[in-house]
Amino acid sequence: MNSLKKWINNLYEKTEKGKPLHFLRSSVEALDTFLFVPDKVTSKGAHIRDYADLKRTMTVVVIALIPAMVFGWYNTGYQHFLATGENFTTGQALWYGFLKFLPLLIVSYGVGGIIEVIFAQLRNEEVNEGYLVTGLLIPMIMPVDVPLWMLAIGVAFAVIFAKEVFGGTGMNVFNPALVARAFLFFAYPTWMSGSKVWISGLTDGKGIVDGFSGATILGQLGEGGHSAIVNGLGHPVSAMDMFLGLIPGSIGETSTLAILIGAAILLITGVGSWRVMLSVFAGGYLMALLFNIIGGNPLMEFPAWQHLLVGGFAFGAVFMATDPVTMAQTNKGKFIYGFLIGMFAILIRVLNPAYPEGMMLSILLMNMFAPLIDYTIVQNHIKKRMKRWSLNNQNN
Amino acid sequence: MNLIELKSKKGLDIPIKGEAPKTTRDIVESITQVAIVPDSFPNSLLKPVAKAGEKVKAGQIVLYDKKNEQVKFTSPVSGVVKEIRRGEKRRIIAYVIEKDGSDNHNEFKLSATQDRSEIISTLLESGLWTAIRQRPFGIVAEPEKIPDAIYITASDTAPLAPDYTYMLDSEKEAFEEGIKILKALSPKVNITVKNSDKEFFKNFDANIISVKGPHPAGNLSFILQKTNPINKTNVVWYIMPWHVVFIGRIALTGRIDFTKTVALTGPAVQNHGYYKIISGAAIDKIEPTVKDGSLRYISGDVLTGLNVGPDGFIGFYHDQVTIIKEGRYFEFMGWALPGFKKYSPSGMFFSKLLYSKKKKFDFDTNLHGGTRPFVIPHLSERYVNLDIYPSNLIKAIMINDIDQMEKLGIYEVMPEDFALMEYACISKINIQEVVNRGIETMIKES
Structure with missing residues (x-):
C-alpha cells in the first residue's frame, strides 16, 4: 500500500505546474482519490462528516444498474439466437451479449472520460464522478447494433453540449444520457428505430430464420393491426415475458424485474427519489387508463399496467427521471415533475406512434420544465412566509 | 405560566460515543487562568481596554466591541492581563487573564424593581449584556430595541449535549432571580426545554416551550418559527441558562460570579463527566491535553463547536467540551468497501443493517471524500427541520442575491440549523460557513 502511495506522490511531482506532464494533473488527482480516500480533515463547520460522498453515491447507482445490465446481456444473446434459430445455453446467451455490450461500454467511458478529463484540466478541478453513471447509462439505452462511431459522436455531443457547456457536473439542464440518445435518434x-435494430445481427440479415421479425411491442401496436403481440418467430408474448424482459428493445431497458431490483437498491440507500419514481408510474398508469377508457386503436386499448412494462418506461422512471441534477428539486415539485413525465410518455407513445420512445422525449421535456415547477413552488412558499410575518406583526 | 409543546420530525441524533456521566468534579480552585475568546462572538470586533500586564478587578471592563461600542466585556476574576494571543492579521484569538488570588472586585446594583434602562446599563457595565443575543442573526442584543420576547435556551439537543436539569439543580435560586431581571426587560420570558425536562423547569416563573424529536428539535430557529416568526422588523432576545444564573447572582450578591458547570464529552475523552469551572477556563485544566495534533479539542459540540486546540479555552456560550480524534489518514478504496463498521444515516453502508439504533460509534474529523459540486441535496436537506427550502437559500447566498435571501428566510436561520445538513452533505460543502456569510452580508446591508 505504501509503495502505491509513493508511486502516486511521484506522479504528483511529475505533473506539477510548469512541468511537461502538467496536463495530466487532474487525472492524477482523480486516480489518487479513487485509490485512497484522502486524509483531509474538516476545517470549518461540523467537525464530523458522514462517510457517504459523491463517489459512494455514484457507485450505488452503478450497482443498481447492474441487474438490468446483466439481464440486457442475456436478452441480447437470447434475441439473437432466437433470430438465427440456433440452440443456446444461458451461459452462451450471456457471453454473446457481454461481448456485444463491452465495446459499447468502452467507447462510452473512453470518449466521455477523455472529454471530462480535458474539461477538468481546463477548469483546474479534480475529475469528478459525474460521468460514472452517465457513461454506463448511455450504452444501456442504445440498440445493440449501434455502430461504435455513432455512439462516440452521440457521447461527445451529449457530454460537451448537454453538460460541459453548462458548467459540468451539477449544472446541466438536460439529462446527458438522454441527450445522447435523442441526438442519435x-x-x-x-439506426435508432424500426424493426431491425433491436436484435443483434438483424440489420445485415445473415443467417436469420425466414420471416423473423424484430419489431418491438410498441412497434407492433403502432402498426395498428388488432393481431396479438408476437415475438420474432410469431409466438405470442405474455405479460410475464414483458415483465421479465424477454422482448426486443434497447439493451438495458427490457426487464422490468431487473429494473425494479435496481429501484429497490436506490430507494433503500436513499439515493433515488421515491417521490419521482412513484409519481412517474402513477402518471403513466392513469394516462394509459384514460386511453383504455376512450379506446379506438391497439395502442389505446393496450392494458394500462402493461404500458408500464414495455418500452423504456420503467427504465426511464427509475434511472432517468430520478437524475438528481435535472429533476425538480423541491419535494412537492418532484411529484408534479414525475407525474407529468409519466403522462407525457404515454401521451406521446399513444398519439404519435412515429415516436414510440415517448419516455425519452417526455423526460427531456420535463427536464426543461423542472426549474419552472420549482420556481412556482418556491414562490408559493415565499408568499406563505410573507403572510406568516404579517399575521405575526398584527399580533404584536 | 403557559406550556407549549412542539414536535419536530426531521433530524438526526448522531450516535456518538462519550456521554458525560452525572458526576461533578469541582476544579474551580485549580483554575489559574481564564480567557475571553473573541471567536465566541460572531460578527463582532473586540478591542482591548486593558493592555497586557495591567492589573484588573473581577467585573472590570477589559474589552469592548468596536462594531457596537456599548457592548463591553469584563474580567471574570481579579488578576493580571497575562497575554493577548493573536492569530492571522493580528486578530485576537484569546485574551488571557491570570488570577492573583485576591478578592478585588467591582460592585453592581441590580434588582428587578429598577427601571428597564437602569437594568440594561448595569448589565452592560458588568459585561453580562454579552449573554443576551438577538435574532435575527445571533449577535449580541442591541439594547435600544424592544424584543417580542426573551427565550432562555435550555433545549440543547446537539450530540452529547449537557443535561441542564442536572447542572442547574443546585442553582435554582440564582436562576429564579435571573428570570425576574429578564422579566423586567421583557414581560414575555420563555424557557425552551427538552420534553423530558419539563417537570424541572415548571418550578420557575416563565412560560415553558417543550420540544420533542431528534436534533435539531431544540434549536431556537425551529422554536421561533413555531412560536414567534422573525422577520426584518422584529427581534427576539435569547440567553443561555448559565447566563441567567450569572445575572441572578449579580442581583443576589452585587458582584459577578462566572462559576459554572460544563460537560466533558466525546469518544477521545479520558475523564468524562461534569466539571465545575470558571467560564473561560482552559481545556487542559479539565483534561490533560496532547499537543501532537492527534486529537481535536472542541469548545461546544461536534457539529457547531469551535476548534480551540490543546491550549485553548472554553467559549462564553459553550457548556460542553468535546474531544475527538483527528482523522488524518488515507483509506485504501474506502469509498468502495462494504462499510460494516462505518455508521452512516444514509443507507449506503452495510452498518445500517447490522447495528441496533442504540449502538454508539467512534467518530473522527476525516472529511471522508473530496469537495464536489453541490448535487443531490435531498440526501442532506432532510435533516433541516425548518419550513424553508435549504438548498435554494444556500444557493441564493452563494450568488449573493440579497433579495432572494430575504424572501427565502435568512432572518429565521442560523448556521447551526444547517449543521446536520453539512454533516450529511455528500459534496462535502461547508454549509454553515455559507450561511454565516449570508448573515454577515445581511448585517452589513441593514
Missing part, C-alpha cells in the same frame, strides 16, 4: 433515425 434524430440524427440517424434508421
Whole structure:
C-alpha cells in the first residue's frame, strides 16, 4: 500500500505546474482519490462528516444498474439466437451479449472520460464522478447494433453540449444520457428505430430464420393491426415475458424485474427519489387508463399496467427521471415533475406512434420544465412566509 | 405560566460515543487562568481596554466591541492581563487573564424593581449584556430595541449535549432571580426545554416551550418559527441558562460570579463527566491535553463547536467540551468497501443493517471524500427541520442575491440549523460557513 502511495506522490511531482506532464494533473488527482480516500480533515463547520460522498453515491447507482445490465446481456444473446434459430445455453446467451455490450461500454467511458478529463484540466478541478453513471447509462439505452462511431459522436455531443457547456457536473439542464440518445435518434433515425435494430445481427440479415421479425411491442401496436403481440418467430408474448424482459428493445431497458431490483437498491440507500419514481408510474398508469377508457386503436386499448412494462418506461422512471441534477428539486415539485413525465410518455407513445420512445422525449421535456415547477413552488412558499410575518406583526 | 409543546420530525441524533456521566468534579480552585475568546462572538470586533500586564478587578471592563461600542466585556476574576494571543492579521484569538488570588472586585446594583434602562446599563457595565443575543442573526442584543420576547435556551439537543436539569439543580435560586431581571426587560420570558425536562423547569416563573424529536428539535430557529416568526422588523432576545444564573447572582450578591458547570464529552475523552469551572477556563485544566495534533479539542459540540486546540479555552456560550480524534489518514478504496463498521444515516453502508439504533460509534474529523459540486441535496436537506427550502437559500447566498435571501428566510436561520445538513452533505460543502456569510452580508446591508 505504501509503495502505491509513493508511486502516486511521484506522479504528483511529475505533473506539477510548469512541468511537461502538467496536463495530466487532474487525472492524477482523480486516480489518487479513487485509490485512497484522502486524509483531509474538516476545517470549518461540523467537525464530523458522514462517510457517504459523491463517489459512494455514484457507485450505488452503478450497482443498481447492474441487474438490468446483466439481464440486457442475456436478452441480447437470447434475441439473437432466437433470430438465427440456433440452440443456446444461458451461459452462451450471456457471453454473446457481454461481448456485444463491452465495446459499447468502452467507447462510452473512453470518449466521455477523455472529454471530462480535458474539461477538468481546463477548469483546474479534480475529475469528478459525474460521468460514472452517465457513461454506463448511455450504452444501456442504445440498440445493440449501434455502430461504435455513432455512439462516440452521440457521447461527445451529449457530454460537451448537454453538460460541459453548462458548467459540468451539477449544472446541466438536460439529462446527458438522454441527450445522447435523442441526438442519435434524430440524427440517424434508421439506426435508432424500426424493426431491425433491436436484435443483434438483424440489420445485415445473415443467417436469420425466414420471416423473423424484430419489431418491438410498441412497434407492433403502432402498426395498428388488432393481431396479438408476437415475438420474432410469431409466438405470442405474455405479460410475464414483458415483465421479465424477454422482448426486443434497447439493451438495458427490457426487464422490468431487473429494473425494479435496481429501484429497490436506490430507494433503500436513499439515493433515488421515491417521490419521482412513484409519481412517474402513477402518471403513466392513469394516462394509459384514460386511453383504455376512450379506446379506438391497439395502442389505446393496450392494458394500462402493461404500458408500464414495455418500452423504456420503467427504465426511464427509475434511472432517468430520478437524475438528481435535472429533476425538480423541491419535494412537492418532484411529484408534479414525475407525474407529468409519466403522462407525457404515454401521451406521446399513444398519439404519435412515429415516436414510440415517448419516455425519452417526455423526460427531456420535463427536464426543461423542472426549474419552472420549482420556481412556482418556491414562490408559493415565499408568499406563505410573507403572510406568516404579517399575521405575526398584527399580533404584536 | 403557559406550556407549549412542539414536535419536530426531521433530524438526526448522531450516535456518538462519550456521554458525560452525572458526576461533578469541582476544579474551580485549580483554575489559574481564564480567557475571553473573541471567536465566541460572531460578527463582532473586540478591542482591548486593558493592555497586557495591567492589573484588573473581577467585573472590570477589559474589552469592548468596536462594531457596537456599548457592548463591553469584563474580567471574570481579579488578576493580571497575562497575554493577548493573536492569530492571522493580528486578530485576537484569546485574551488571557491570570488570577492573583485576591478578592478585588467591582460592585453592581441590580434588582428587578429598577427601571428597564437602569437594568440594561448595569448589565452592560458588568459585561453580562454579552449573554443576551438577538435574532435575527445571533449577535449580541442591541439594547435600544424592544424584543417580542426573551427565550432562555435550555433545549440543547446537539450530540452529547449537557443535561441542564442536572447542572442547574443546585442553582435554582440564582436562576429564579435571573428570570425576574429578564422579566423586567421583557414581560414575555420563555424557557425552551427538552420534553423530558419539563417537570424541572415548571418550578420557575416563565412560560415553558417543550420540544420533542431528534436534533435539531431544540434549536431556537425551529422554536421561533413555531412560536414567534422573525422577520426584518422584529427581534427576539435569547440567553443561555448559565447566563441567567450569572445575572441572578449579580442581583443576589452585587458582584459577578462566572462559576459554572460544563460537560466533558466525546469518544477521545479520558475523564468524562461534569466539571465545575470558571467560564473561560482552559481545556487542559479539565483534561490533560496532547499537543501532537492527534486529537481535536472542541469548545461546544461536534457539529457547531469551535476548534480551540490543546491550549485553548472554553467559549462564553459553550457548556460542553468535546474531544475527538483527528482523522488524518488515507483509506485504501474506502469509498468502495462494504462499510460494516462505518455508521452512516444514509443507507449506503452495510452498518445500517447490522447495528441496533442504540449502538454508539467512534467518530473522527476525516472529511471522508473530496469537495464536489453541490448535487443531490435531498440526501442532506432532510435533516433541516425548518419550513424553508435549504438548498435554494444556500444557493441564493452563494450568488449573493440579497433579495432572494430575504424572501427565502435568512432572518429565521442560523448556521447551526444547517449543521446536520453539512454533516450529511455528500459534496462535502461547508454549509454553515455559507450561511454565516449570508448573515454577515445581511448585517452589513441593514
